[in-house]
Amino acid sequence: MDAGAAGVGLAAAAADDPFKGSPFAAISDWSYGVSRRYQHVLDRTTPHVLHRWLACLGVALVYVIRVYLVQGFYVVSYGLGIYILNLLIGFLSPQVDPEIHDLSSDGPSLPTRGSDEFRPFVRRLPEFKFWYSIAKAFCIAFVMTFFSAFDVPVFWPILLFYWVVLFVLTMRRQIVHMIKYKYVPFSFGKQRYDGKKASSSSTETAGLLPRD
Numbered sequence: 001m002d003a004g005a006a007g008v009g010l011a012a013a014a015a016d017d018p019f020k021g022s023p024f025a026a027i028s029d030w031s032y033g034v035s036r037r038y039q040h041v042l043d044r045t046t047p048h049v050l051h052r053w054l055a056c057l058g059v060a061l062v063y064v065i066r067v068y069l070v071q072g073f074y075v076v077s078y079g080l081g082i083y084i085l086n087l088l089i090g091f092l093s094p095q096v097d098p099e100i101h102d103l104s105s106d107g108p109s110l111p112t113r114g115s116d117e118f119r120p121f122v123r124r125l126p127e128f129k130f131w132y133s134i135a136k137a138f139c140i141a142f143v144m145t146f147f148s149a150f151d152v153p154v155f156w157p158i159l160l161f162y163w164v165v166l167f168v169l170t171m172r173r174q175i176v177h178m179i180k181y182k183y184v185p186f187s188f189g190k191q192r193y194d195g196k197k198a199s200s201s202s203t204e205t206a207g208l209l210p211r212d
Contacts, residue, residue, distance in 0.1 A: 046128055056135045063142045073145045074156040080141045081163050085170060087133050090125030091185070092174055098181035121185055 045052055067073055125133075144150045178184070 052131050056131055059135055059138045063138050066142060066145050072151040074154050074159055075152045076141050076144050076150050078159040078163060080137055083137055084134060085167055087130055091123055091130045093124045094183060095122040095124050
């Protein structure tokens with residue numbers, strides 16, 4: 001009785017699905033399978049940091065050669081530079097802004113004393129997303145160089161000068177922010193602050209002193 005009801009329910013569900021067996025369903029299943037394989041490849045590349053950045057450098061070099069050969073698409077390159085600068089700021093910035101953290105005691109904070117617990121630097125933009133966004137941006141910009149609609153005539157030294165000025169001002173503000181709140185956007189392994197060890201050693205030293 002229950003098996004018959006379940007079979008009737010499945011038949012009714014199949015009848016209610018108008019896209020089952022249609023080309024739309026086939027394309028949807030194919031795109032889902034491709035996206036899963038693509039995500040699987042990305043997950044496998046996560047621990048290979050050096051190889052990922054070397055591959056990204058190769059993609060960037062191909063784009064530079066392409067722009068140099070065609071002598072154009074400077075607006076695309078300028079937009080790419082602004083986008084990468086924005087990603088760099090997110091990569092160098094902490095996940096929790098110290099200015100906001102000063103107003104609220106909630107959330108993680110960086111150690112300021114030797115007795116504080118070590119907390120690694122948590123970025124607003126993780127390294128993998130930083131790499132992936134840059135590589136994808138270069139690939140998109142490379143494809144755009146094959147369409148003449150994006151080749152807007154412009155005097156490129158002005159764009160280059162403006163980007164350099166913007167880069168210097170942005171990095172100066174970021175460095176001032178780092179100095180003001182005393183953080184470094186890099187973590188070199190796990191460090192330990194031996195505050196308890198220092199206190200215990202001082203106690204032992206005090207025990208060795210003669211008592212009156």
